[in-house]
Amino acid sequence: MTARALAPDELIRRCDARSLELGTAADGSPLVAGQPRATEAIAFGLEMAQPGYHLFVAGPPGTGRRVLVRQAIAARPPVDPAQRRDWVYVNNFAQPYKPIAIGLPMGRGLALRTDMQALVRDLRTMIPAMFESEEYATEVERINTEFKERADAAFAEVMREAQARGLALVRTPAGLTVVPHKDGEVMPPQAFEALPAAEREALQKAIGEVQEQLVRALRSSMRLRKEHADRVRELNRSMTRVAVDHASEELRARCADLPKVAAYLEAVSADVIEHAEDFRAHDDEGQGNEPAAERLARYEVNLVLDACASGNPPIVEADLPSQQNLVGRIDHVARFGMLTTDFRMIKGGLLHRANGGYLLIDAAKLLVQPFAWATLKRALQRQAVVIESMADLVGAISTVQLEPEPIPLHCKVVLVGDRQLCALLQAYDEDFERLFGAIVDLDNDMPRSTDNESAVARSLAALARERALLPPAAEALARTIDHGARLADDSTRISAERR
Template sequence: MAVIRSAAERRPPAAPGLDAGHVGARAPAAGSAQQPPDESAMPRPVSFDRTAARGLGPDQLRRVCDPAALGFRTTEDLPPPEEPVGQQRAMDAVRLATAMRRSGFNLFVLGPPGTGRHRAVDRLLGSAAARRPVPDDWAYVHNFEAPDRPQALRLPPGRAADLGAAMRALVDDLAIDIPAMFDSEEYQAEKRSIEQAFAQGNEEAFAEFVDRARKDGVEVFRTPTGFTLAAVVDGEVLKPDTYERLDAEQRAAVDARVEAMQQELAQVLKAVPGREREHRKRPERLHAMMAQSAVADRIAEVTRAFADQPDVSAYLEQVHADMVASAELFLKARAGEGAGPFPEAVRKFHHLPMFRRYAVNVIVSRGGGGGAPVVTEDLPTLANLTGRIDHASHMGALVTDFTLIKPGALHRANGGFLVLEARRLLGEPYAWDALKRSLDAGRVQITTLAERMSLFTTTSLEPDPIPLDLRVVLIADRQLYRLLVYMDPDVTRLFKLQADFEETAPRTAATVALFARQLAEAARRDGLMPLTAAAVAGLVDHASRLASDTERMSLQVGRLSDVMREADHLAATDGHAATDSADVAHALEQAEHRAARVRDLSQQMIARRTVLIDTAGGTVGQINGLSVVDTGTHRFGRPSRITARVRQGSGRVVDIEREVELGGPLHSKGVLVLSGYLTAHYALDVPMSLQASLVFEQSYGGVDGDSASTAELCALLSALSDLPIRQGLAVTGSVNQLGEVQAIGGVTEKIEGFFRVCKARRLTGQQGVLIPQANVKHLMLRDEVVEAVRRGAFHVFPVATIDAAIELLTGHPAGRRQRGGGFPGGSVNARVEARLRRFAELRRGFAPAVRTER
């Protein structure tokens, strides 16, 4: 039961009319005369009878690892373990995930942090990945038919980078070869021939027209605005005044000749644009022919290098056609570059924006090594998971192209394994949905967060999706996994395997030997000094203490590694060549001291009587319960005073903590259970007429757990029997309705918490703790507690029943019900039952009289 409370400066007064917790404070019943005090109920000292019960021996309080039984001098002598200690079940699940090639057998790795999950999984995945074939490369290239849909190319491992290098070299070479070819004498002669043929054709057509016009008596004149036609008569151009002197018939004949020639001139001029168009096409055909000559040979070289890749060959055909059609780009590159600081032969023309269409954006290349990839993504955002498309600012607008496509973790891990932290994945918007969608579809589609959230509209791309074949490993704690399974039905369909890492392992000789090898490996991995056998033995004992079990060891390698690192520092400071048990003990002591500020404050409050705890004498209805305070980084036990008050009533046990909403459901359950024990164990032939109240005194925070139910029941029995409880004893344990004391958690911390209080006030030999019999195997007490028990200054009593507990606490026999139905006289149970019967009789006295009429 974890309880965190503040302390009050004063105790609340006893409520009037209740049976006081201290002896002699009982109030008279209503309607009855004041009874003389019973000597047996008067306050009296309570002594501790060591013969009344036997506590645990020192050997039962702590299990100690013998360094001599480990079989080595230092950890330098130990080989590394084949796999983590005690994780066979989890490792089998990981191995199945690596071997299974069917879809849906992705893996959830479960367990608390610090158990070595990441390292164990990474090692096993790395081993499995090394045996797998190297996955193919992937690259994006320009789609010449649909530029906004980049084309994905799949190539054998390492070939994507080769294709990219070949395309860069192709562009650089053609940027030199094509301009050089257009500067050649052959090209210039052909170009002059085309120009001359065009000019000659135009002149010949016009000359033929002029000859025909002259034969028909029409002269052609060239003017700044075009051409003018004039009639010729007798070898002379007909002037206007001469024309006017001609008769009508002659003028009509002249007009007809001129009109006919004008129409013919119009036809001649109309043919000129056609000849110009044909003229323009001839240079284009010449350019294409020259470019084809330059491009074909270089493209053929690249095509031969990738002849076994049909997709690449088809892409190169498109590149060939586009380069021939866009040969002027290479001429512009030559003209725009100028001389530059470098020779033309080493100039990198492929960097120019105009040649980006011929680039190869290598998304994934596997040329660096063998085996499949193992990728761990520490920041699984949507972009880092499925890839992204970057944008560049151009003329005030955001633009992009296929060269700005960036791969995600799914691309990099394709063909291998992807390891993700589930909590980080779920914390990123749309990342979990994108992962499920990719696993479902068997392909990864790049989708940006801006598109999903419709934040803004800009130029974007729709790259071809890439087929996906990988195994995803999600690492999570059990609580998150259970919540995810409950909330999302896709989890069990897509993640069919779970590797659940154990938190503890049995403490056997074989396990301890493997554990020592694991500690040796951790020391070598962190560059620490070797540990002696005594140091390893101390860490084994600490592992059992972390597990709160003498028969098991904690597998929280992270916490043990922290102890090893601090012990290594202390050993190096003292000039030791190896870390010894004294260094480990010192490191544990220092770590405890740093984290114990809250514990020490609590101890001070008890020592100064701010928090009221008695460790001597006896009091009716008052008992020392034990609780555990957890500050997040440190757990410690502390005693809490529990008091019980009883009187005649309607059969109700009031849990004050629950009444004020400070008690949790488990604590309330414990109170109801002890109420059930009372009603089923005493005065069965009369109505339960008890009014009782239970409270954790000076409790100002939440109280939960049922580990105080034994103490609460014993306090009630003390109040009912009017027998004082020994305040030098503290009690922990839950109870069931049959009166059996059940195991609880934190038993080691609780004993040590009460021990510190008693030690601060001086150990008298009358002090100790009652614990459930079932918790004996969980004890890993500190040496000072064990030594105090060895001297008889402190005691630990295991109890299995409430009767055994109340006998120790009161020094009176509990008493078993006899054949006649009653308990032995003077026993605790007899006194309780007699008290309950008196309450029932008092209650009957308050019932209204029933009159019988004749």
């Protein structure tokens, strides 16, 4: 075969603009072309509901890794709204440092928060009105009169016995005491000593016996005071119970289909009955140095995930996948020189927002964040979101910490990174392949067929529409395809990178 000189037009393969099938915007052209294997692999990973099939989308930047994932998610049917959940944290009255997590049907988390605010507001009106009513005042007066009569009767018996034996009860700084009594007056010590020995001994014996009777009466009085306090306390509980039952009746009926909410409302009722004085106090009053309004905050509902505020399904992209951003955090406030916290200061994280949907994370950004990779793995292994503080992870001495109840996690995590990073994780992290069972490998380039040229042209036109740019001319698209062949270093292939 003899060598021949090549003509200039034979040194380069040019795309014919007239051969491009561009279609229209209504066709819904994909933003990425020429990745059939990757598209199928992503669809497989998203379809697998079993644990351990999270995705790692590997490929060089610019190949449309995130776009392919978003396209695949958009192609899936939406989640049934009946399956989506709101999540709230509420006070655990038995163990305040272990807040309770409650899942509710979508939209009912915000409704529960509003209902609890209304319940507290109603109780702050109803409970004081109950205790200021004539019925309550009459019942308290009846109890007071009953116990006063019983106490007076016990002491009257002692006084009668003392008078019958020539003695009297005298109140001293040390309390009641029994002394000799003669002619209506207390017998002076000198007169007592001047009595005959037999009479003096008889009086001393009588004093001792009456003193014992007085001690028994005093003990009986103490028991009566305790019984009186118990009766008044039970009356207060009964009155408060009536107010709570009336105020919460409609809310209980609405939440009868939610066992955990019903149990929480029972706990709220019991706590309100035990702490009715907080509802009777003004805003600047309360137990100790804590205002009543602050103490009533324990009945609030902390809405950490409002499913109505996210898409269907929720698609969350992590810009900063730090440990706290992933699982949330627990804030603290300085109060009386100490850092304190409670269930209201629990903040949800990316995994909470992505629950029931998808979480896209840049793998390189994730791995450079302290404890973030280990925290994500634990969440996926447990299939639950456990809020952990950085202080606990590093073993630092900290203030009082909460232990919120874990929230079940139903989320598909998609890591995006290059092939080298994926290979390193496969080689050095034994948990990686158990959790990320769907590895998606994007092609660097594609065959330069007429169909692929048209597909690339349509994807470029769709990208221009997405970014609100003017529609590119067919000739411009053809020249861009030629440039893609130069990037692939092969006139028979087109680079898949879009930079």
